[in-house]
Amino acid sequence: MTILPVIPTSLDQPDAVATKRRPSMPPRHLADLDLAARQAAVKSLGEPAFRAKQISTHYFGRLVRDVDAMTDLPAASRARLTDDLLPTLLTPVRELACDDGATRKTLWRLHDGSLVESVLMGYPDRVTACVSSQAGCGMACPFCATGQQGLTRNLSIAEIVDQVVYLAGVAASGAVTGAPPRLSRVVFMGMGEPLANYPRVIEAVRRLTTPAPEGLGLSQRHITVSTVGLVPAIHRLTAEDLNVTLALSLHAPDDDLRDELVPVNQRWKVAEVLDAAFDYAARTGRRISIEYALIRDVNDQPWRADLLGKLLRGKLAHVNLIPLNPTPGSKWDASPKPVEREFVRRLREAGVSTTVRDTRGREIDGACGQLAAGELTEASAGGAAADAEVAQ
Numbered sequence: 216m217t218i219l220p221v222i223p224t225s226l227d228q229p230d231a232v233a234t235k236r237r238p239s240m241p242p243r244h245l246a247d248l249d250l251a252a253r254q255a256a257v258k259s260l261g262e263p264a265f266r267a268k269q270i271s272t273h274y275f276g277r278l279v280r281d282v283d284a285m286t287d288l289p290a291a292s293r294a295r296l297t298d299d300l301l302p303t304l305l306t307p308v309r310e311l312a313c314d315d316g317a318t319r320k321t322l323w324r325l326h327d328g329s330l331v332e333s334v335l336m337g338y339p340d341r342v343t344a345c346v347s348s349q350a351g352c353g354m355a356c357p358f359c360a361t362g363q364q365g366l367t368r369n370l371s372i373a374e375i376v377d378q379v380v381y382l383a384g385v386a387a388s389g390a391v392t393g394a395p396p397r398l399s400r401v402v403f404m405g406m407g408e409p410l411a412n413y414p415r416v417i418e419a420v421r422r423l424t425t426p427a428p429e430g431l432g433l434s435q436r437h438i439t440v441s442t443v444g445l446v447p448a449i450h451r452l453t454a455e456d457l458n459v460t461l462a463l464s465l466h467a468p469d470d471d472l473r474d475e476l477v478p479v480n481q482r483w484k485v486a487e488v489l490d491a492a493f494d495y496a497a498r499t500g501r502r503i504s505i506e507y508a509l510i511r512d513v514n515d516q517p518w519r520a521d522l523l524g525k526l527l528r529g530k531l532a533h534v535n536l537i538p539l540n541p542t543p544g545s546k547w548d549a550s551p552k553p554v555e556r557e558f559v560r561r562l563r564e565a566g567v568s569t570t571v572r573d574t575r576g577r578e579i580d581g582a583c584g585q586l587a588a589g590e591l592t593e594a595s596a597g598g599a600a601a602d603a604e605v606a607q
């Protein structure tokens with residue numbers, strides 16, 4: 216049996232598919248709105264319009280998410296403003312740290328019980344947040360833990376933005392060992408297929424990159440959107456006025472194998488998806504990142520390295536090889552190091568810039584839905600962790 220992906224028929228697809236847990240979109244939050252809409256919202260509560268700027272400065276400028284800590288707001292207004300503009304969207308279920316505190320992973324419960332994950336990664340010169348764009352994922356890639364769960368629902372704009380604002384607050388507290396206190400990069404490489412939640416992801420990017428107090432003021436160039444290769448959505452992204460980095464999860468240079476590893480390839484073939492990605496690179500001037508999880512004896516043969524090199528030679532592209540992080544019960548494993556080295560050597564020989572991604576957070580199930588998958592298994596066994604915990 217072939218597992219088929221859920222291919223969106225429209226980029227503005229409905230928010231949820233039916234599951235037992237009745238997923239539903241969260242209440243509205245200020246991060247869903249631009250500044251003008253926030254001003255209209257506070258006015259409709261009978262508050263002066265400047266309150267919108269006040270709470271926006273707290274939230275985006277000072278990374279304060281709790282209205283009670285916004286002491287310049289009249290106490291009488293706080294409950295009203297919380298209910299209307301600052302509902303709790305994300306409740307931490309687990310927080311785990313590893314790599315001596317340089318990697319921190321958070322598992323969140325959303326208002327409808329859905330679980331999503333974010334990861335914070337510190338480096339000497341930067342701090343990167345890896346965020347989720349959907350609860351679950353409909354793309355069904357067989358090596359990915361999230362792909363095994365299916366899609367629960369799209370995240371709202373604010374559910375995406377709030378992950379980043381929370382993690383920026385963690386970074387600002389100095390909790391990320393050996394890294395600067397300012398979060399500077401965001402990668403959409405957590406749970407979900409960002410381009411299947413297109414309008415919200417784009418709005419979230421705008422919110423993250425608009426200067427404070429309207430947004431978080433990150434650089435567009437420091438945001439990476441990763442996709443399985445939804446070709447019409449890549450074209451649409453190319454037409455946006457955004458300078459984000461596009462990552463394409465290729466994982467195989469030939470249609471036979473990619474049809475299996477990234478089932479959406481059954482709809483949009485390697486040549487077509489690469490053309491769309493090259494077009495993005497040409498229009499934005501930004502090098503695309505080709506993601507390739509090296510899987511032992513599956514996609515790591517020298518001839519596949521050569522074919523990939525041929526496809527990418529002379530293009531504005533960089534290959535990011537990811538040692539496979541095996542999901543529990545998976546038949547697949549990472550490639551042996553000598554095989555990985557040979558794969559890199561052949562790509563470089565073909566003139567293609569190539570690096571091997573570091574494997575941050577392995578011991579905390581850092582890859583792609585593994586923490587949520589573990590939690591779902593525990594929950595169905597009746598042993599879900601109810602309280603937040605920080606394992607150091």
Ligand code: SAH
Binds near residue numbers: 358360443463
């Ligand atoms: N849906 C998007 C973004 C989420 S996953 C996409 O597919 O691009 C981010 C990256 O991690 C993708 O390249 C994905 O293929 C890869 N990935 C997923 N599971 C993995 C695993 N078990 N080991 C290594 N990489 C994995």
